[in-house]
Amino acid sequence: MVTAADVVRAVPDPELRAVTIGDLGIVRAVDTDGSRVSVTITPTYSGCPAMDAIRADIASALREAGFSDISVNTVLSPAWSTDWITDAGRSKLAEAGIAPPGRTVSLTLTMRCPRCGSADTEELSRFGSTACKSLWRCRSCSEPFDAVKTL
Known part of the structure; x- marks a missing residue:
């Protein structure tokens, strides 16, 4: 049922x-x-x-x-956290070419490419295809990708 x-x-x-x-x-x-x-x-x-x-x-x-x-x-409190994204959700985002955020807030200056896994990426725009995503590009495979904003 x-x-x-x-x-x-x-x-x-x-x-x-x-x-x-x-x-x-x-x-x-x-x-x-x-x-x-x-x-x-x-x-x-x-x-x-x-x-x-x-x-x-x-x-x-x-x-x-x-x-x-x-x-x-x-409800707005407590505020949603990227830690609430399930493991399945993180996998589905990566499979769709969207970099899932890390489990904890960190001071990293880059996102891993969801296509090739490289950390050699750059943020092209803080604003992506929707308000909750930013636009990135991988320097290794040259592919652009969306990333879920963390803060």
Whole structure:
């Protein structure tokens, strides 16, 4: 039997289509009481423009799974951390050519290339294809790639 939590965690992220909101760790809680489902989520950053789409996608997925009394709540504290990205999420990001952040905040000045693994990279722009990513290039294989912003 598929649970409400399974349904919610499987919702694709609208900006990072390679991962689900469960992979990103933005699902804080899924509480079920009979036919009522209450979902609590935390955005990757407080100004994330995808939150309306995420809330709508959660409600739609739950309705399709047979749930009718749905509430989706957003909390900002504690703030989301890149440490909440699952191992599967990190793998999926790398497979999609997006460099996943490290497990802890560090003072590294580079990101590893998700294609060849080289640390010889450079940031081209603090702003990537979405607000939560930056644009990088690998000096070893010359390929550009997105990286999830860490701070």
